[in-house]
Amino acid sequence: MxxxxxxxxxxxxxxxxxxxxxxxxxxxxxxxxxxxxxxxxxxxxxxxxxxxxxxxxxxxxxxxxxxxxxxxxxxxxxxxxxxxxxxxxDDEDALDKLPLPAAQQPERQLDLARNMAAVETAINGLSPRQQQAFMLRCWEGLSTAETAAVMDCSEGTVKTLYSRALHSLRATLATDLNT
Amino acid sequence: MNEEFEKQLRQQLRASEDSLDGPTLSRLHAARNRALDAAGQRREWQLTGTWLKAAAAAGVAGLTLFFGLRQPPGEVPLSATELESTLLAAAGGDEPASPVNGDQSAVEGEAAETLDLLENLEFYEWLSREAAEEQQT
Structure with missing residues (x-):
């Protein structure tokens, strides 16, 4: 017990x-x-x-x-x-189909302590599945295998979703912080 | 590069958990307590159900032994028809009681006890069913 x-x-x-x-x-x-x-x-x-x-x-x-x-x-x-x-x-999965933005390097300018709103907006711009993969992997700290079990999909799918989520967040945050 | 970016995001997101306002924290706390209370009530009910089942089984066994031991050796047990008419009489049925062995009041007493047992058996069966359904949900 x-x-x-x-x-x-x-x-x-x-x-x-x-x-x-x-x-x-x-x-x-x-x-x-x-x-x-x-x-x-x-x-x-x-x-x-x-x-x-x-x-x-x-x-x-x-x-x-x-x-x-x-x-x-x-x-x-x-x-x-x-x-x-x-x-x-209905653009639910539209973000998954969009070509990935060009890689940028936002981390040098990234001051997340002052930009939580920007982070939230960027996360909201992800598709639901990308959001889930990002939250479980990055925020909750689950492994790829655990995330796959939670999301009921393969580890490869988790890797793809997470990679795209990170890519999109980097691009969005870089743009937001540059403007 | 990615790792540093992830690390910064994680730190930022986790730090945001501490910035929740008082009412939200209070509601979360209440929600947690409700969940834990539900677990406590369920466990209590399961324990109660187990004890009731055990008590019912012990009661049935005890009454069976009691009636079995009270039957004097060599005495003819009641037939099913006789038992039925005795039970009907004890329950206040229209048919008059026709005691077969011993005096009338003793037989009626036993019949009333048997009727109580039968009624209780239904109750115990209902309790067991409820407990089983509760366990399934």
């Missing part, structure tokens, strides 16, 4: 990051709080008996699914809107 204290410590260690991730993905603080709460409840109800080492990937899988569901619900709302008021371009 896993002690409640251990579970509490784990949830306390991930809740802020989870909220920031959900907030970034949804752009809605209330929705983000609901998503994080649901994810915590699901983890506790279904996986509390698992080894604590498994909790992080499981939690992020639940969180990622909840965020995807939220986007689906939003898209469904958009479709209803489109049906009644005319079609709007």
């Amino acid at each position: 896993v002690a409640t204290d251990t579970l509490d410590s784990f949830l306390a260690s991930v809740e802020r990051r989870a909220f920031r991730m959900a907030r970034l993905s949804t752009g809605d603080a209330d929705a983000a709080l609901d998503i994080v709460q649901d994810a915590m409840l699901k983890l506790v109800r279904s996986y509390r008996h698992r080894s604590p080492a498994e909790w992080a990937p499981l939690f992020h899988r639940i969180l990622g699914n909840a965020i995807t569901d939220w986007h689906r619900r939003q898209r469904h709302g958009d479709k209803v809107f489109d049906r009644w008021f005319g079609r709007r371009p």
